[in-house]
Amino acid sequence: MSTPLQPPPKKNPQNRTLSPTRPPEARSRAALGLTAAAAEGRFALQVCAACGSVQYPPRDACSTCLSVNLPWRDIDPHGDLLAETTVRTSTNLYFRERAPWRLGSVKLNAGPVILCHVHGDVAPRSPVRLINRLDRAGQGVLFALPLDRSPNMEDDPQLRALTSDPKHRRVLITEGRSDLAPVLAKALVTAGASTIFVGVSETWRPNPQQQALSEIAQVEILPLDVTDASSTRELAGEIGGKVDILINTARFIRPGSALTRADTAFAQQEMDVNYLGLMRLAQSFGPGMCARTADGVNAATAWVNILSAHALMPAPGFGSFSASQAAALSLSQSLRGEFRGAGLRLMNVFTGPTEDDWHQPLPPPKVLPRGLARSIVAGLHDGLEDVYCGDVAQDLIARMRRDPKVLEREMTMGAADGL
Amino acid sequence: MSDSRAAGGQAVDQNGGGISRPQQSYEGVALVAPTSIPYQRYSIETAHWWIARALGTALRTAGMKPAELDGFSVSSFTLFPDTAVGLTQHLGLTPRWLDHIPMGGASGVISLRKAARAVQAGDADIVACVAGDTNHIDSFRSLLSSFSRFAMDASYPYGYGGPNANFALLTDRYMHEYGATREDFGRICVAQRHNALNNPGAVMKKPLTLEQYLDARPIADPIALFDCVMPCAGAEAFLVMTVEEAQRRNLPFATISGAIERHNAHASDPIQLRGGWTIDIDDLWSQAGCAPADIDLLQTYDDYPVISMMQIEDLGFCAKGTAAQFVRDHDLTVTGDFPHNTSGGQLSGGQAGAAGGFIGLVEAIRQVTGQAGPTQVAGASRAMVSGFGMINYDRGVCSSAAILQGGQA
Numbered sequence: 001m002s003t004p005l006q007p008p009p010k011k012n013p014q015n016r017t018l019s020p021t022r023p024p025e026a027r028s029r030a031a032l033g034l035t036a037a038a039a040e041g042r043f044a045l046q047v048c049a050a051c052g053s054v055q056y057p058p059r060d061a062c063s064t065c066l067s068v069n070l071p072w073r074d075i076d077p078h079g080d081l082l083a084e085t086t087v088r089t090s091t092n093l094y095f096r097e098r099a100p101w102r103l104g105s106v107k108l109n110a111g112p113v114i115l116c117h118v119h120g121d122v123a124p125r126s127p128v129r130l131i132n133r134l135d136r137a138g139q140g141v142l143f144a145l146p147l148d149r150s151p152n153m154e155d156d157p158q159l160r161a162l163t164s165d166p167k168h169r170r171v172l173i174t175e176g177r178s179d180l181a182p183v184l185a186k187a188l189v190t191a192g193a194s195t196i197f198v199g200v201s202e203t204w205r206p207n208p209q210q211q212a213l214s215e216i217a218q219v220e221i222l223p224l225d226v227t228d229a230s231s232t233r234e235l236a237g238e239i240g241g242k243v244d245i246l247i248n249t250a251r252f253i254r255p256g257s258a259l260t261r262a263d264t265a266f267a268q269q270e271m272d273v274n275y276l277g278l279m280r281l282a283q284s285f286g287p288g289m290c291a292r293t294a295d296g297v298n299a300a301t302a303w304v305n306i307l308s309a310h311a312l313m314p315a316p317g318f319g320s321f322s323a324s325q326a327a328a329l330s331l332s333q334s335l336r337g338e339f340r341g342a343g344l345r346l347m348n349v350f351t352g353p354t355e356d357d358w359h360q361p362l363p364p365p366k367v368l369p370r371g372l373a374r375s376i377v378a379g380l381h382d383g384l385e386d387v388y389c390g391d392v393a394q395d396l397i398a399r400m401r402r403d404p405k406v407l408e409r410e411m412t413m414g415a416a417d418g419l
Numbered sequence: 420m421s422d423s424r425a426a427g428g429q430a431v432d433q434n435g436g437g438i439s440r441p442q443q444s445y446e447g448v449a450l451v452a453p454t455s456i457p458y459q460r461y462s463i464e465t466a467h468w469w470i471a472r473a474l475g476t477a478l479r480t481a482g483m484k485p486a487e488l489d490g491f492s493v494s495s496f497t498l499f500p501d502t503a504v505g506l507t508q509h510l511g512l513t514p515r516w517l518d519h520i521p522m523g524g525a526s527g528v529i530s531l532r533k534a535a536r537a538v539q540a541g542d543a544d545i546v547a548c549v550a551g552d553t554n555h556i557d558s559f560r561s562l563l564s565s566f567s568r569f570a571m572d573a574s575y576p577y578g579y580g581g582p583n584a585n586f587a588l589l590t591d592r593y594m595h596e597y598g599a600t601r602e603d604f605g606r607i608c609v610a611q612r613h614n615a616l617n618n619p620g621a622v623m624k625k626p627l628t629l630e631q632y633l634d635a636r637p638i639a640d641p642i643a644l645f646d647c648v649m650p651c652a653g654a655e656a657f658l659v660m661t662v663e664e665a666q667r668r669n670l671p672f673a674t675i676s677g678a679i680e681r682h683n684a685h686a687s688d689p690i691q692l693r694g695g696w697t698i699d700i701d702d703l704w705s706q707a708g709c710a711p712a713d714i715d716l717l718q719t720y721d722d723y724p725v726i727s728m729m730q731i732e733d734l735g736f737c738a739k740g741t742a743a744q745f746v747r748d749h750d751l752t753v754t755g756d757f758p759h760n761t762s763g764g765q766l767s768g769g770q771a772g773a774a775g776g777f778i779g780l781v782e783a784i785r786q787v788t789g790q791a792g793p794t795q796v797a798g799a800s801r802a803m804v805s806g807f808g809m810i811n812y813d814r815g816v817c818s819s820a821a822i823l824q825g826g827q828a
Contacts, residue, residue, distance in 0.1 A: 087580035
């Protein structure tokens with residue numbers, strides 16, 4: 001079993017915070033297929049379309065038949081650990097600082113031999129199950145787990161280095177007015193988070209979630225208005241050094257597109273909260289979080305955006321809101337690049353229509369706060385970058401991958417009839 | 420030498436290719452001017468500088484001017500951005516035959532094979548085969564980071580242990596499969612240190628006991644400090660010419676009884692417990708017309724002792740999986756019954772990059788020509804050299820071997 005992770009001691013402000021270092025980032029273009037699969041937590045390898053042989057390491061041509069058609073496919077992740085070693089010294093700073101580091105050679109049932117990280121609970125020369133996860137350089141890496149769950153297995157230091165596990169971490173939820181806030185706070189506490197900061201805007205107005213939030217002992221409510229740079233800066237000055245996971249739940253939504261509105265007032269508010277709000281939060285909290293990604297048990301680990309799946313393709317009837325979501329998505333992708341230099345993960349959780357007043361005219365299925373909270377926590381557990389929550393979001397991404405132009409036309413056919 | 424196995428007849432290609440024609444002999448080719456430039460742990464000089472010194476020394480030994488050289492073969496990891504091409508202009512050479520061998524630990528014998536064929540065919544009269552690398556404070560780390568695409572994609576991201584981690588995995592499996600122990604590996608290292616103490620050019624100067632070997636700092640389990648070579652700067656060289664030319668210049672020379680190479684052998688073995696030698700070894704013994712018992716000294720590629728054991732088995736000195744017993748039963752020092760890596764090898768001599776693929780070959784030429792001085796094996800007339808190179812992903816890809824004899828001056 002893994003040694004249970006202990007809550008970290010109070011930080012000594014006189015000690016220098018460890019500078020973030022990263023495992024090697026360089027990859028060939030072919031190998032980035034592993035990263036793309038890891039971003040969604042899938043175990044996929046190249047499979048030759050001509051002869052069916054499974055390839056690893058990633059190649060440009062099949063080593064059996066020289067076909068150059070090597071699509072990535074989800075495959076059976078089981079195999080046997082052939083040999084192992086524990087690296088005690090490395091010329092790479094990241095591994096040097098984290099030594100000893102266990103790795104092994106796994107013969108996959110599907111064929112190839114895989115060099116991979118090995119969980120501490122895997123017995124020598126035993127059967128294993130491989131998972132594909134992003135490392136702190138943001139690249140896909142393979143990790144061998146024992147077949148059966150073992151006690152505290154998430155606390156294995158090599159596994160925790162790959163995930164954004166909330167255990168013993170402090171989380172900031174940026175908008176406490178949404179009905180997601182108390183449900184998410186509860187889910188995070190259940191996952192072991194030690195403190196949940198909840199930002200609330202316009203504190204003079206009654207907050208319908210106030211009661212539910214204040215019933216959670218770990219919750220600390222603080223004023224935060226993402227449309228006001230001095231507010232985001234002030235809160236960052238106060239708690240920025242203690243935010244290990246930031247979950248941006250702020251959202252402004254109204255129905256309507258260009259022709260269904262008479263002016264740009266709502267559009268400005270949508271951009272101010274959904275796009276510029278993200279930028280203000282990033283400018284206020286990003287640098288501090290990036291500086292703290294190697295800060296021990298409760299190092300800064302993840303930035304989470306909740307986006308509408310219509311950031312990918314506009315929803316009929318919500319054209320202007322969708323545009324603000326697309327802007328936020330685009331910004332999040334640049335931010336992800338900037339965060340990656342420090343090993344801070346950015347996770348986008350794409351959701352279909354949520355069960356709330358603004359989506360009242362839409363037919364089900366709709367995403368409930370409980371489902372969204374579950375997806376967020378699961379994504380943190382697996383250290384993902386892209387999570388599609390609910391049937392609508394999953395349907396949309398599947399159709400998008402099949403043919404984006406076809407999807408665009410499908411989405412707008414019949415739009416004139418109603419929404 | 421003992422524990423020999425009769426040399427087999429026709430080679431059987433275990434990879435399924437089948438050898439259609441017998442390989443022609445290397446008759447009439449002479450290897451002269453074995454040259455080693457004493458290694459340094461770190462050097463402020465460049466690979467060009469080290470290669471120039473080795474080439475200059477070899478040419479002076481043969482009484483030649485650079486302009487007389489018409490063939491040049493080079494192996495190096497640290498020449499970037501240059502290749503053999505840039506070296507011709509840098510060093511003032513005008514060869515009509517030029518080669519660059521990027522095969523690491525297998526490069527010595529492979530360089531020899533190609534150069535010998537060029538001389539036999541008349542494409543060149545005299546080929547200088549040179550290997551050299553520098554070692555700056557940070558150059559080992561930067562060499563690792565750009566070694567191969569598979570290593571970049573699929574081995575460095577996992578602990579970044581470099582070759583230590585790769586060979587630790589092979590050693591772990593080898594110990595499990597065949598019951599070899601750390602003491603067995605230690606016997607090889609201790610014997611080589613004993614040999615190195617007679618070699619003034621060796622990097623390691625202090626004696627090593629089996630206790631020290633076993634107590635050493637762990638590096639990547641089960642590998643500890645004395646299982647690893649020390650990266651350093653250095654260069655090795657020899658010249659290839661016709662026997663007539665060597666005799667005309669009154670140079671002691673070695674001849675090639677046989678030589679083999681193989682790449683990416685046994686690709687379907689899940690982990691490397693044997694090398695490409697097993698495919699070609701019967702052919703090598705039949706080319707040379709001799710058997711393991713006729714070999715006076717063996718130079719294996721010893722980046723880690725497990726690889727030396729693998730070679731002792733795959734070259735036919737003992738059965739697969741019995742090298743541990745073999746090293747228990749034999750004395751591997753210069754004066755022992757199985758002289759092995761007589762100059763100390765890389766484990767005690769140091770690993771000067773690609774020169775590590777030449778160290779055993781150059782020492783073997785010295786041995787069979789009676790020029791090995793303090794490391795000379797008495798009465799050595801026939802030597803076997805083998806090379807192993809390039810951990811592209813999970814295993815060494817290149818293997819090579821040659822049998823050399825002292826020539827009649």
